[in-house]
Amino acid sequence: KAGVTQTPRYLIKTRGQQVTLSCSPISGHRSVSWYQQTPGQGLQFLFEYFSETQRNKGNFPGRFSGRQFSNSRSEMNVSTLELGDSALYLCASSRGTGDGTEAFFGQGTRLTVV
Amino acid sequence: SQQGEEDPQALSIQEGENATMNCSYKTSINNLQWYRQNSGRGLVHLILIRSNEREKHSGRLRVTLDTSKKSSSLLITASRAADTASYFCATGKGADKLIFGTGTRLQVFP
16 A cells, blocks of 8 residues: 655755745555654754644644644645755644554655755 | 763774663663664664563674662663664654764774
């Protein structure tokens, strides 16, 4: 079956702009999580959606937001981009049924803010 | 913030040798997972070990967990050049809100 698909793979934006990233989970998976990876901070949890509801949220400013649609596809949005938002953004999907559930990651979207 | 540290930060070995990576974490856990990341790409799930397990095997991988020391280790036996990647441990409830370690960069030379 198809894996987790993230689009676009690469993106270059200018400071102050906004950006929307997309993630299509594995068919049947209802949980989608987003992570930011930077050389300085490593892999950090952004938020998690399950059945269109945000279930968990990491410690990121309100400029970072997301949503999930009825087909489990998810988008994350970053407004008023800053240079420090340059990162690899990873999406993971899982059944979301609790402990011991494996997460499957997409290839990521590499965002560069100039 | 990261849940824990991984040690060493970088490791270089020859093909055929074994590679051992260690992970320490801070809070009590339900399970611990190990992931592999090839350069700048997505994460691949390797193995999950539950808090009531002490050791788990998967192919050439062996993971141990010591909850009293809040540490885990990943052993890759008979390494191959294709094992070159970064390896991360992660804790959390299931797949939600995973907290990753700092990672170990493994280089396997042919």
